[in-house]
Amino acid sequence: MFDKILVANRGEIAVRIMVACEELGVDTVAIYSEADRNTGHVNYADEAYNVGPAPASESYLDQETIIETARQADADAIHPGYGFLAENAGFARRVEETDGLTWIGPPSDAMEQLGEKTKARSIMTEADVPVVPGTNEPVESVEEVRELGDKYGYPIAIKAEGGGGGRGMKIVHSEENVEDTLESAKREGDAYFGNDSVYVEKYLEAPKHIEVQVLADEHGNVRHLGERECSLQRRHQKVIEEAPSPALSDELREQIGEAARRGVSEAEYTNAGTVEFLVEDGEFFFMEVNTRIQVEHTVTEEVTGLDIVRWQILVSAGEELAFDQESVEIEGHAIEYRINAENPANDFTPMPGLLETYNPPSSIGIRLDHAINQGDEIGGDYDSMIGKLIVDAPDREQCLERSKRALKHFTVEGVHTTIPFHRMMLDDDVFVAGEHTTKYLDEELDEEDIAAAVEQWGSEPGPATGNTAAATHEMTVEVDSKKFDVLVEGDLKSTAAAGTGAETGSSGDSASQQAAGAIAAEMQGTILSVKVSEGDEVDQGDVVCVLEAMKMENDVVASTSGTVADIPIAEGDSVDMGDTLIVLE
Template sequence: MFGSLLVANRGEIACRIMRTAQRMGIRCIAVFSEADAGALHVQLADEAHPIGPAAARDSYLRIDRILAVAKAAGAEAIHPGYGFLSENADFAEACEEAGLIFVGPPTAAIRAMGSKAESKALMVAAGVPVVPGYHGEDQSEERLAIEAAGIGFPVLIKASAGGGGKGMRPVHSAADFLDELAGARREAKAAFGDDRVLLERYLQRPRHVEVQVFADRHGRAIHLHTRDCSVQRRHQKVLEEAPAPDLSPGLRARLHEAAVAAARAVGYVNAGTVEFIVEGEDAFFMEMNTRLQVEHPVTEMVTGLDLVEWQLRVAAGEPLPFDEPPEADGHAVEVRLYAEDPAAGFRPSVGVLRRFVGPGRAPGVRMDTGVRSDDAITPHYDPMIAKIMAHGPDRETALRRLSAALADTQLGGLTTNLAFLRRLVAHPAMVAADLDTGFIARHEAALIPPPVETPPAALAAFAAVYLERLRLRDEGAGPWDRRRGFRLFGASEEVLSLRDAVRVRQLLVRRRRGAMEVVVDDGPPIAVQADLSADLRASVDGTWHRVPFTLDDGVVSLTFEGVDHTLELLDPYAPRGGEAAAEGRLSAPIPGRVVQMLVAVGDRVARGQVVAILEAMKTELRIAAPADGIVAHLGCAAGDSIEEGTEIVTLAPPDGDAALP
């Protein structure tokens, strides 16, 4: 076994690898960008080295800088994790040329499976079934349009050189094909530096089922059972479970056999995943991920294996300890906790995670994360906060434990998908294992309900703990230094104004001789009492509740009775009219790069028309006109890198009353 390891990654996977390696007595070396100087993976490492600016292309994707650190630090091996350079054959080859052990498959296997077109040809030769489609070299628009018509709509456009949902577009009619092809090529070029695509038949209700495979250098190649990864948004996984539920014994056996055959066909070594599209009893090869997967913990939970440990052992030349896979023990489910807004099309969020409390140490529950409270979620990398998993003797128990773990989790400071995940895990169709890749779209009304008003009890509880905290802060200060004011006789009154997800809420808070009551929106008085001695707690009409919250730049992230609320604490003295002044101004919702401007000054646009396309946090965002209008001004151009709030397009009313600048 080697004695030192450089982890060429960041976030939760870097932390995960280092914890396992250090337990095995291996010295761990971290690399970090300027944005990650204070990151958790840097603190966990035995030593850490900077490799460049925040942008991944200038740091985590710089092969030369990573190898220079490996040489300077005396690393014997490099683990690429997943994402970044993990499936980059040039990186694997460069490691080998530098005399370093690459913890992953041989370069030839990465190259063979790195091209979806080439991998499908190899699978056909190996007798593995593939989805009907076009994988040819002729990439002209004309040829692709002809092939799409021949396959029959709907068809799926997929980037040939990558995965993770990038460059993947379903097309339902010939009229939309060229526009969707252009978008898929842009995404593929940005994500993988290669805009080639392939076409496949778009199955109507497919499941995404994958098989974990593992092979050593001594001729052993085995499967480690299935995972179902059907629940996805933007073709990216949200929930994964092992083993995949509701597969017939015959289909499960065929998947296992096909996955091992695929691995043997390319001389595979180390951990990998063979992904299939399953519809009914039919299964088609989709792709092979030549790396560890994000969802590997659910396989670990049902097999009892540490896959990272065996990655390191196999990379060091050790044989796998068995010829047959261990039996699957029970069931495991994982969800990905993201900084994103499900109500806005799962748009990524950026900001500071002011409060992050994970689930407790309940039986069968595990969390992998690379962030802590007060860490920043930046626009430079994937916005995943954590993976939360639960294992049980059966699927029902695993889902119940996961639901409880999510209920215990607290987040504040930015928008996340936590409430969405709580609804997802408890949804009747999820409990019934009625799964396919259209799950979220089909159940969107229940999973992403319209915003509702914050209950008066929650507002009253917040007022109690918030104002009590301010009162304690002022204790000991002179009367002229206190921020809350004082009076000699009678009840004191204070007004709080907050905007919830629906409207502005007015709170009148009265104090008399230590007692406090809150009137919300002219409703009945609510008796409240605050207790700040341990955790934030409030009594509302005699019932005590935990009331954790954060307040950051006027935004309140509040949890009450297990439900998260985001409120804006309004300043009653702030000048009015700002919203009216900004009317018609479309600005960047998060930092990103302008991919394309689709309008010019003077153009007439209709409500819903896309006026610009941004790329941010691995996602294409389409900026659409909120109403009919005339383009009055452009605030940026294609290729510009812009910050949150930057003007993109300003629209004037369509009646011509407003003069163009």
């Protein structure tokens, strides 16, 4: 067994991994960016190391610094969690090739085959697993995409090879949209996964999204742990997941589970992974393999009683799976609700802010995976997740009722959250019947109902906090004849003055007045592109610029018609909530 594991991630998944390590008697090492200095995963770990500035590209994606930090901390393994470098085969290979370090995850070769979606499609075809019609090689040009659109018929999906969780996936509805959509998919894939290669497949109109959890060891044992229902999505990002799926027959459930086992066996895959399928009209099609732990692994743990993260660690340490397929039993029902700092009434736009009140529920059948406390700030540098509420019960009906109680008593103030949306869904006939598809939330659910739920159960966010990071100072201290480099927060002179009773003042600068007709940023983020020029005539609803926030692209639209009078921003600019982006007259 390992002595010390570095967790190359942040937030609730980092804490989740550390919990498993703690129960195994393994010490943990956290890494953090300057934006995460005082966050929950840093406080939970046995040791913590700063790996760079807030941008993920300079911290959580800095492969060389992370490996060097692991060596500095005398860690003997690295667990990547999900997101960031978790599905980066190149990083896994660097860890594998570093003396004294073990990669907690599938082998880099298997990651490369299954993580790149085109290769995965070829492997699944060899394993006699049905795949969605599409390309098994990356596409490079607008002309190729248009030819495929003519072949399969629109809509088609352009997907980043290294993508997952809906990121890097863009839908093309007509030939006219091909160029912009291809550019957007490549840009998002490069920004989040460091890989701008994309492929194309036929876009199924109204499928179910079903995924199968698998575990495989280095001794030839492959197990599946049943399926999860992940069809409730907004912008291809999952919102609510459950296990088992209420929509599968026993026959289809068995077929999908065995197909997942065949596919990962063909790839000589080990460790945890998820095989994702689309189900439509009684048929299932392979979509992709996620070569990592999933956000929603929690519901599988609740209905199987198996600790998937613990088994990730044990398998990487060379241990054999201690159970056969026949002993995997699905008992009861579990549902996970993603509690995100987003405004459901505004197309689930991420809304960073300060958690003025944070009072989660407790009692029987409730699990909460999180890494925050009241008073913490949900920043705009990473994703919008506050935590995950997992509810379990003997059956789905009771699980839904128990969920109502849990969400009713989940109090968050200071930021918009998805809690009102979740409460609304528990009274939605289609969701309660388990008949929702991947299109239900984006295309069928009434936006006025969502707005009414936010009005009834939501809370008004507090004022934008902006950049509240305290000034820091590096200094050297000596303890027991040993020198340590430390980082001190705050103004050292002011701190010293306060200690002697001196008073310090405040600049008291007030926010500048926004220009009349201004279109303001609704969140912190980075300008990806500007779609208008001075003098252009725009209509209400026209896209004027694209803002990236929390690793998602958000179209900024004109709320009224007018003429573009001023554009105080440019591509690449960082903006804060409330900043003026475009001025109309």
